[in-house]
Amino acid sequence: MNLVTLENVLLQWGPHPLLDHVQLQIEAGERVCLLGRNGEGKSTLLKLLTDELKPDDGVVRVREGVRIGRLPQNLPADDTRNAYTVVASAFPETGELLARFEALSHSLDAGDSEQMRQLARIQERIETLEGWSLDQRIRQTLERYDIDPEVRLCDLSGGWQRRVLLAQAMVAQPDLLLLDEPTNHLDVPAIAWLEKELLSFGGAVLFVSHDRAFIRAMATRIVELDRGVLKSWPGNYERYLELKEKALEEEERHNAEFDRKLAQEEAWIRQGIKARRTRNMGRVRALQALREERKQRRERTGRAAFGVEDARKSGKLVVEAVNAEFGFDPAKPIIRDLNLTLIRGDKIGLIGENGTGKTTLVRLLLGDLQPTNGTIRLGTQRDVAYFDQLRAELDPEKTALDNLSEGREFIEVNGHRKHVLGYLGDFLFTPERARTPTRVLSGGERARLLLAKLFSNPANILVLDEPTNDLDVETLELLEEQLVAFSGTVILISHDREFLDNVVTSTLFLDGTGVVREYVGGYVDWRRQGGRFPREEVREPRVESSPPAAKPAVLPVERKAAPKAGKLSYKLKLELESLPAEIEALETEMERRRVEVNDPDFYQQDHETVNQRLAELTDLEQRLETLMARWMELEEMS
Known part of the structure; x- marks a missing residue:
């Protein structure tokens, strides 16, 4: 049963979409890890599911009656509320009434008739909303998580604040739990405790994390956000690493071949006067389409390449x-x-x-x-x-x-x-x-x-x-x-x-x-070697090594049906064969420009010249993307 579905969702901030007409389904009981580089838009996707953001296009569907709980990435700053009030806020009206009743009960002056009347009105409203059962659930949740109801959130460590916020998300008994970097600020025993809680949770979980041990313990499916596209990788984290490596190798192989063919087509169109008089205009139009398609393609962001600066040797x-x-x-x-x-x-x-x-x-x-x-x-x-x-x-x-x-x-x-x-x-x-x-x-x-x-x-x-x-x-x-x-x-x-x-x-x-x-x-x-934390249980949470039998729930991005393999027209075959030369020429020019940009003296030029050179390099990169995309399309059709 699908709990939430993203249908052709587009969200764009800046020149490139964060979500480029993506599809996603989360099924009941799944534990899905959302991976992606910093800044790709993972937290933004979670906000779409909780209706904090609206997509520019497409539809976010939440099954009727589905309750969603969320643990945010950032901790609240200087929140002076006590733990009971924070957890009770999961129920907007009833929770506020319960928190007010709790506060008044502690500060009640028996001789103050106005306070007594106010307390009676709040109690009557709570009874009308059947709020005492929620009060019991809140207290049971706080007790289960070993949280003092009276402690202020601002007086707790980051790890304990996360525990209170998790109690807030869980007390409403959600069908889907959204977790954004849940292990940040937690010590190892707290992470082990969190794993145990989530493994025993009956609902679905969608979580963002870069803690590889946590991912291995939790995930039954990996969904990766890469360059605006969501891709589902069925199975656990080890399976994802294996499939991802093969996919990147295949992408690099296709890109290299596409670049070479694209470069050949660009070389053809730059032939002399005689060749230009007799060239095939259909081929020219096809090349223009290739350029436009390549412009739309997004390359993977380069890998960070830093090193540690060694100082003189310290004493032994x-x-x-x-x-x-x-x-x-x-x-x-x-x-x-x-x-x-x-x-x-x-x-x-x-x-x-x-x-x-x-x-x-x-x-x-x-x-x-x-x-x-x-x-x-x-x-x-x-x-x-x-x-x-x-x-x-x-x-x-x-x-x-x-x-x-x-x-x-x-x-x-x-x-x-x-x-x-x-x-x-x-x-x-x-x-x-x-x-x-x-x-x-x-x-x-x-x-x-x-x-x-x-x-x-x-x-x-x-x-x-x-x-x-x-x-x-x-x-x-x-x-x-x-x-x-x-x-x-x-x-x-x-x-x-x-x-x-x-x-x-x-x-x-x-x-x-x-x-x-x-x-x-x-x-x-x-x-x-026998290491244990003082308050740790003897048995650690069970780590599942294989996913449940449920089929992957991610829908493919809708595309026009491609021609069947082996049915490539003569014109497209010619187009496919002509691309690598242009790609090669572009790569040569881009390499020359990159050498220029990486020169320390490059940034000594005036601001306008620097920006112009960087814009030219970006344009070359976009042209190469267009050619690569077209080559990949034709290669898949051949």
Whole structure:
């Protein structure tokens, strides 16, 4: 049974559509992961399903009676409501009455007759709406999620705020639950708890996440948003990776062949005077159609291409702790009996529940805090770069360019001098996006900007506090590669289990009592060596390795029926054979233009000239897209 359906939905902001006449169906009981690069429009798609946005064209259908709950990506700022009020807000009128009744009951003055009358009126209205059954459901949900009804949302950590918001989404017993980056700000036990809750949830789930371990545990189907198109990949995450790799290889093969044939057709039309007098006008019109079609095609965004700037080598000893202890209250040490030696090149991961002292431990290791007992000896020649999970290093009112440059026009990275705009291009910022105020950038873009700033200065010690939040999978994988290849020392705080496994050589576990235990390897190795969180159940949530038997629910994009294979007309065969030469010529010209743009001196020209050259390069890229699209169409028809 289909719960929601998107039919030929178009949504366009800027030059390219975010959703280009897409089709989508979500069936009851499915757990669908929505993947895509940062800025592709995943959160926007979720807003369409909750009617927060309207499509420019097409229809969003929600089956009659279907209830939708949503966990947003961003946490509320300075929300002073208590947990009961937040959860009760899932029922607009009844929830508000229950919250008012709750507040009045706590502040009631028995001698105040007006308050008594007001309370009686609210109680009467609640009874009319049969609201007491909802009150019971709210309290049961809060108890199930171990949430104090009176605690204010603003007084909770990010992980606990997410728990309250999930209770708000679940209390209405939704048929479809929408989750936008649900693991952000959660520690590992909270993620395990969330997995267990969702695996036991009877409704359908559509979630956006880049946490690969979470996706593997949850998803029964993958839907990818790529260049405005939705494509469904049946099966689990491993199956998606396998099919996606084959699809990209096939796309590259088709594109290369199409480019060559398109280039040949362009070479033909540029022949001499005699050839132009006798050329086939039908072939000319076909080439014009090819150019227009190629112009409409969208290439995949390039992969980020950043590297870590190595500083001078630190001393062989980075830090040594002997019976070190720290605490603001001597009777309750946050860190105690710490014995640890870090050597140059070590890559350590810190795991533990929120509030167990991970940040305090890092500050001790960096020398920002002095131990209250014991000793901590710091090594020599330490150059530290710090990645802050709260993005406090970024000024939201400055542009991305100004946040990075700090008055510099060029950046020296590993001996190479690069213009700031060219350097930001390595982090997938176009010149226009680089001049955008940081406050309007997406979470993933801000994370990439902070990485750009972090890696623009030489360092031999990298400290990264939750660097994976909001980053797409491709950027995550590149960051992993760079950290593994980095010759210095890495101290990593992360709740991304797969990221830890791929980067760190040892794990420090903080159990909440102040004790720090060291284990060889990453998260999986820690588990294998008996690692457990204090409040964790003995059995972890079951991870499903195969999807249910339900058929994939995504409808294909409607297209005109193509001619059957082997029925290509003579004219189209000629057209197909003539395209590669033009593609080749365009590629040659584009490569020449890219070399020009990548030259550090390119941006020394006046603003008008720079913009004109960039526009010309964009036009070439669009022409190539048109030719490629036509070649692919003809190739599929042949």
